[in-house]
Amino acid sequence: xxxxxxxxxxxxxxxxxxxxxxxxxxxxxxxxxxxxxxxxxxxxxxxxxxxxxxxxxxxxxxxxxxxxxxxxxxxxxxxxxxxxxxxxxxxxxxxxxxxxxxxxxxxxxxxxxxxxxxxxxxxxxxxxxxxxxxxxxxxxxxxxxxxxxxxxxxxxxxxxxxxxxxxxxxxxxxxxxxxxxxxxxxxxxxxxxxxxxxxxxxxxxxxxxxxxxxxxxxxxxxxxxxxxxxxxxxxxxxxxxxxx
Numbered sequence: 001x002x003x004x005x006x007x008x009x010x011x012x013x014x015x016x017x018x019x020x021x022x023x024x025x026x027x028x029x030x031x032x033x034x035x036x037x038x039x040x041x042x043x044x045x046x047x048x049x050x051x052x053x054x055x056x057x058x059x060x061x062x063x064x065x066x067x068x069x070x071x072x073x074x075x076x077x078x079x080x081x082x083x084x085x086x087x088x089x090x091x092x093x094x095x096x097x098x099x100x101x102x103x104x105x106x107x108x109x110x111x112x113x114x115x116x117x118x119x120x121x122x123x124x125x126x127x128x129x130x131x132x133x134x135x136x137x138x139x140x141x142x143x144x145x146x147x148x149x150x151x152x153x154x155x156x157x158x159x160x161x162x163x164x165x166x167x168x169x170x171x172x173x174x175x176x177x178x179x180x181x182x183x184x185x186x187x188x189x190x191x192x193x194x195x196x197x198x199x200x201x202x203x204x205x206x207x208x209x210x211x212x213x214x215x216x217x218x219x220x221x222x223x224x225x226x227x228x229x230x231x232x233x234x235x236x237x238x239x240x241x242x243x244x
Contacts, residue, residue: 049147055082
């Protein structure tokens with residue numbers, strides 16, 4: 001039985017629809033849209049934005065779980081990551097020096113243009129709105145670290161039914177605060193108490209500033225999606241509560 005389940009999940013990802021967008025500054029970015037196996041006229045949608053130095057594949061298990069529950073999912077490679085590295089035909093990648101993550105992040109922020117990621121994600125949402133099977137009124141935003149900081153400013157514009165931020169990163173702090181102040185979206189902020197990059201402090205701050213914020217702090221020094229196995233029950237409970 002475990003083998004059959006594994007093969008089933010593997011096959012689900014084989015039929016993902018690859019999509020592309022091109023940013024105003026010339027980045028060609030790639031995303032993968034997966035639908036549940038059960039057929040419906042319209043599907044709720046989950047947009048997943050990964051952390052620095054990763055790509056869309058870190059979400060595969062979580063996306064498959066959403067697919068099994070009836071959600072469509074869009075996993076994207078953020079600018080400078082994965083397959084989204086061509087800017088005006090020239091390879092423009094984030095730094096691979098993960099052993100010196102602070103300097104690698106700063107170098108990549110400048111060369112890749114991290115301040116434009118929120119705009120990229122907004123463009124992805126516009127792209128999704130052209131898919132006739134997608135119900136944009138039932139949008140969930142999920143992000144990790146860099147991706148989490150980038151999705152928060154979208155809450156007012158996109159009006160999602162839920163937001164989940166793992167080890168939230170910074171970003172446009174003014175846009176983040178404005179979004180948290182005015183959006184009524186239920187938001188779940190998750191971090192390890194001993195996060196090496198200080199995400200726990202941002203998670204606490206963002207929860208306090210959000211109109212409908214919830215906080216999960218676990219005893220861990222992990223950052224980003226490594227927390228998922230331990231916090232999945234909290235995520236499931238949160239979504240069950242806010243989407244019923």
